[in-house]
Amino acid sequence: MILGRVVGFVWATRKDERLHAGKLLVVEPHGWYDPPQELGHLVAVDTLDAGLGDDVVVCMGAPARWRLGSVNLPVEAAVMAVVDRVEWA
Amino acid sequence: MIRGPVIGEVWTTRKAPGLSGRKLVLVAVRADSQLTGRVVVAIDTLDARTGEEVTVSFGSGARNVIAPGPDNREVLADAAVSVLVDGEE
Numbered sequence: 408m409i410l411g412r413v414v415g416f417v418w419a420t421r422k423d424e425r426l427h428a429g430k431l432l433v434v435e436p437h438g439w440y441d442p443p444q445e446l447g448h449l450v451a452v453d454t455l456d457a458g459l460g461d462d463v464v465v466c467m468g469a470p471a472r473w474r475l476g477s478v479n480l481p482v483e484a485a486v487m488a489v490v491d492r493v494e495w496a
Numbered sequence: 497m498i499r500g501p502v503i504g505e506v507w508t509t510r511k512a513p514g515l516s517g518r519k520l521v522l523v524a525v526r527a528d529s530q531l532t533g534r535v536v537v538a539i540d541t542l543d544a545r546t547g548e549e550v551t552v553s554f555g556s557g558a559r560n561v562i563a564p565g566p567d568n569r570e571v572l573a574d575a576a577v578s579v580l581v582d583g584e585e
Contacts, residue, residue: 408538409536410506410535410537438533438534455510455512466574469556470559470569470572470573473570473572474512474572478569485572487515487572488512488515488520489508489511491508493506493507493522494504495503495522496547
């Protein structure tokens with residue numbers, strides 16, 4: 408999973424109707440895992456009601472699709488948890 | 497799988513269903529014995545300590561760590577600690 412910060416929201420009226428259950432967040436990753444990606448931001452589906460400035464854990468791939476109830480959804484990133492605190496070594 | 501040291505812990509209260517009580521750790525990604533600067537968030541079921549060398553499994557392998565398959569597709573996770581490394585030759 409990826410640790411990142413919510414820096415914005417995407418508002419869309421016309422979208423796949425199966426996506427209406429989830430809010431779309433713009434997340435700035437603190438670090439990428441393989442494959443390394445040079446993107447500054449990613450868009451993730453949120454069902455945990457994360458707010459602006461929250462740190463979140465984002466899950467990528469097929470499990471993210473299941474988050475909204477089906478494996479057939481056009482989704483590849485979903486918020487898995489809202490972070491309270493990070494303890495670095 | 498990737499390998500690297502546990503460098504911290506992520507504390508979360510609001511999590512996706514099915515993941516409550518799961519511990520999340522930060523693992524620094526190592527490649528060719530060098531740290532790459534990339535960081536992975538992984539679910540930890542083996543009680544890894546900070547500084548300990550671990551391997552992280554991705555994809556369905558990660559879900560199998562959390563809930564053995566095949567009916568674990570709805571587990572929202574794409575990375576899990578699978579091995580605590582004792583040593584190598």
